Amino acid sequence: MHADASVTAPAAPPDFEALRADFPILHQQVNGHPLIYFDNAATSQKPRRVIDALVHYYEHDNANVHRGIHELSNRATAAYEAARVRAARFINAPSADEIVFVNGTTEGINLLASSWGGKFLKAGDEILLLELEHHSNIVPWLLLAGKIGCKLKYVPVEGDTGQVDLAKLDELLTPAVKLFAFPHISNTMGVVNPVHEFVVRAKAVGARTLIDAAQSAGHLVVDVQAIGCDFLVFSGHKILGPTGSGVLFGRRELLDAMPPYQGGGEMISSVDFYTAKWNTVPHKFEAGTPHIAGAIGLAAAMDYLDAVGREHIFRHDQELALRAQRGLEALGDVRIFGPREGRAGLVSFVLGQAHAHDVVTLADQKGIALRGGHHCNQPLHRKLGIKSSARASFYFYNTAAEVDRFLEEMARIQHFFRA
Amino acid sequence: MEPGDLEELYQAVILDHSRKPRNFGELPDATVTVDGDNPTCGDEIHLHVRFGPGGDPLEQVKFTGSGCSICMASASLMTLKINGRSRAEAGALLQDFQGMITGSAPGPAPKTLGDLRLLSGVKKFPQRVKCATLAWHALRGALEGSTGVTTEDGTDTDSEGIAVG
Numbered sequence: 001m002h003a004d005a006s007v008t009a010p011a012a013p014p015d016f017e018a019l020r021a022d023f024p025i026l027h028q029q030v031n032g033h034p035l036i037y038f039d040n041a042a043t044s045q046k047p048r049r050v051i052d053a054l055v056h057y058y059e060h061d062n063a064n065v066h067r068g069i070h071e072l073s074n075r076a077t078a079a080y081e082a083a084r085v086r087a088a089r090f091i092n093a094p095s096a097d098e099i100v101f102v103n104g105t106t107e108g109i110n111l112l113a114s115s116w117g118g119k120f121l122k123a124g125d126e127i128l129l130l131e132l133e134h135h136s137n138i139v140p141w142l143l144l145a146g147k148i149g150c151k152l153k154y155v156p157v158e159g160d161t162g163q164v165d166l167a168k169l170d171e172l173l174t175p176a177v178k179l180f181a182f183p184h185i186s187n188t189m190g191v192v193n194p195v196h197e198f199v200v201r202a203k204a205v206g207a208r209t210l211i212d213a214a215q216s217a218g219h220l221v222v223d224v225q226a227i228g229c230d231f232l233v234f235s236g237h238k239i240l241g242p243t244g245s246g247v248l249f250g251r252r253e254l255l256d257a258m259p260p261y262q263g264g265g266e267m268i269s270s271v272d273f274y275t276a277k278w279n280t281v282p283h284k285f286e287a288g289t290p291h292i293a294g295a296i297g298l299a300a301a302m303d304y305l306d307a308v309g310r311e312h313i314f315r316h317d318q319e320l321a322l323r324a325q326r327g328l329e330a331l332g333d334v335r336i337f338g339p340r341e342g343r344a345g346l347v348s349f350v351l352g353q354a355h356a357h358d359v360v361t362l363a364d365q366k367g368i369a370l371r372g373g374h375h376c377n378q379p380l381h382r383k384l385g386i387k388s389s390a391r392a393s394f395y396f397y398n399t400a401a402e403v404d405r406f407l408e409e410m411a412r413i414q415h416f417f418r419a
Numbered sequence: 420m421e422p423g424d425l426e427e428l429y430q431a432v433i434l435d436h437s438r439k440p441r442n443f444g445e446l447p448d449a450t451v452t453v454d455g456d457n458p459t460c461g462d463e464i465h466l467h468v469r470f471g472p473g474g475d476p477l478e479q480v481k482f483t484g485s486g487c488s489i490c491m492a493s494a495s496l497m498t499l500k501i502n503g504r505s506r507a508e509a510g511a512l513l514q515d516f517q518g519m520i521t522g523s524a525p526g527p528a529p530k531t532l533g534d535l536r537l538l539s540g541v542k543k544f545p546q547r548v549k550c551a552t553l554a555w556h557a558l559r560g561a562l563e564g565s566t567g568v569t570t571e572d573g574t575d576t577d578s579e580g581i582a583v584g
């Protein structure tokens with residue numbers, strides 16, 4: 001894939017099958033079978049272009065950022081800050097100053113809970129979440145609640161489809177709610193939340209909004225200005241980028257008003273033995289030597305994704321997920337989670353009597369990588385009355401033929417446990 | 420099922436025990452109930468033990484809960500093996516089983532383990548070792564007088580955490 005990145009996606013969908021050649025890892029046998037990687041919601045694979053960007057940085061430009069005056073440091077700083085500009089363009093943030101590099105979704109949310117929550121929330125204030133929440137959008141708020149006495153509330157979702165109950169949302173979204181935080185796409189249900197609609201409703205009661213875009217940023221076009229959210233966070237590793245890279249977007253005035261998250265070098269403008277002054281945003285939130293290579297690799301991933309076109313990717317993901325859903329429905333005795341129409345590129349399910357671990361182990365023997373467990377959605381699984389589910393999650397380098405192979409295998413496993 | 424490792428893991432006996440676990444159910448006159456958690460998947464085994472007078476032997480052992488086929492079969496086979504045994508015998512079986520399943524004990528598994536040896540294939544599947552040992556962690560809890568254990572060594576379920584209104 002050598003096309004240059006552009007803000008507007010290419011008009012025609014690419015030849016997805018041909019893009020597989022860009023991903024070295026895909027071309028291997030696992031347990032004697034061609035690898036079928038269906039664990040993309042956990043992490044994505046990396047194209048050669050991203051791997052090359054990391055290698056190039058370490059082989060040619062490696063130095064610390066912002067503190068050197070020599071040539072390599074200049075190059076490293078320029079590349080790191082260019083990555084910030086790239087990230088802003090990726091989500092249509094008004095300014096690169098509104099992009100804080102973090103090590104992933106989890107750190108972004110912890111940063112907000114500690115800095116924004118610690119300063120602006122008080123005992124009795126409410127944080128509204130969805131029952132769909134990943135543990136990373138629950139536990140940081142639990143920790144905060146334990147410290148300051150704010151309250152957590154959850155908007156119920158409908159049974160097995162995972163759709164938010166809008167009437168319940170309106171009931172719960174009162175002026176006591178200071179923050180409404182929710183996933184763009186649920187990593188278990190595959191439901192795509194109407195994020196703009198949620199933001200409009202939150203604004204009406206004066207609540208701030210945080211979107212967990214971990215499952216969406218690399219799969220569909222995310223435009224923070226069109227959505228209108230206050231904060232948005234995502235992980236680089238799920239969107240073709242390196243592990244340990246990620247982005248927290250925050251509106252400038254909000255970031256300006258927030259205290260630092262961690263202390264150290266780079267986040268200060270001046271330090272004395274007993275006093276310190278903070279640097280401007282976003283540097284105020286990036287204490288210490290950042291993951292420079294990570295940011296550079298992430299920018300390369302964003303170039304790649306925008307050259308492919310995220311609207312094409314989303315359509316492809318959806319087609320694969322629908323094919324998988326229909327195939328599982330046809331097997332009978334499969335409990336399928338998520339909406340029957342309009343699901344994002346993943347399907348979680350319980351295959352008859354078979355436990356998710358057994359399904360995943362047996363599929364793995366055929367080279368098919370699935371996830372089995374609660375997918376860091378333990379409260380949701382409890383609500384569904386199950387301990388675990390199996391999940392197949394797709395990306396643009398997956399093919400319909402792979403889905404068909406997966407379905408054959410599911411039929412065989414179902415039969416095996418039925419016998 | 421095709422030949423190879425997997426056949427070894429999911430042998431007919433294992434499948435049979437997971438579908439129809441033996442000694443499955445409550446034990447109303449249990450001396451202790453140990454809640455065993457596998458936090459990686461959320462599976463739970465509750466082991467109910469009635470000890471004899473003076474705390475020995477393990478007069479009757481039953482279990483409840485749910486888990487994958489490896490977990491259920493291991494619990495079922497374990498109860499068959501330890502019912503009526505002394506604390507010392509149960510402790511020795513626990514050691515032998517752990518040696519076999521983690522591969523830390525070299526050579527073939529001790530004959531004393533009987534049908535439990537069918538689970539020896541699990542050591543080739545590192546992700547599944549916790550499934551096979553969940554019930555055994557609960558047994559360790561029962562022997563050591565703890566009522567909550569997890570597959571994460573050394574922690575127990577009343578470890579520190581948070582609960583807010």
Ligand SMILES: Cc1ncc(COP(=O)(O)O)c(C=O)c1O
Nearest residue numbers: 104105106134136183187214235
């Ligand atoms: C919806 C959602 N939120 C948050 C996360 C946490 O991401 P990370 O582990 O990269 O911080 C994940 C992925 O595991 C996720 O799927």
